[in-house]
Amino acid sequence: MSLPERxxxxxxxxxxVTIPNELLKKAGLHHGDDIQLEFVDGVIQISKSRKxxxxxGISEDFFDTIQETMSTYDKTIKGLVDR
Numbered sequence: 001m002s003l004p005e006r007x008x009x010x011x012x013x014x015x016x017v018t019i020p021n022e023l024l025k026k027a028g029l030h031h032g033d034d035i036q037l038e039f040v041d042g043v044i045q046i047s048k049s050r051k052x053x054x055x056x057g058i059s060e061d062f063f064d065t066i067q068e069t070m071s072t073y074d075k076t077i078k079g080l081v082d083r
């Protein structure tokens with residue numbers, strides 16, 4: 001896959017860049033997710049924000065698994081509310 005190029009755009013007093021859907025999916029990011037930006041070894045890194053510290057024994061992908069499960073079974077879960 002070739003790396004997509006983007007232009008930096010002025011948004012108010014800040015700057016922004018769009019991220020292609022295929023990269024968001026690979027990163028496990030979705031519309032509305034909070035992210036963290038870091039500058040490491042000359043590279044800007046984007047990662048999903050972890051606002052809540054995970055208890056000992058809970059894996060780092062816990063919230064990703066919850067999100068994936070909710071996306072997959074959303075309709076079923078909502079249907080159970082009415083029972």
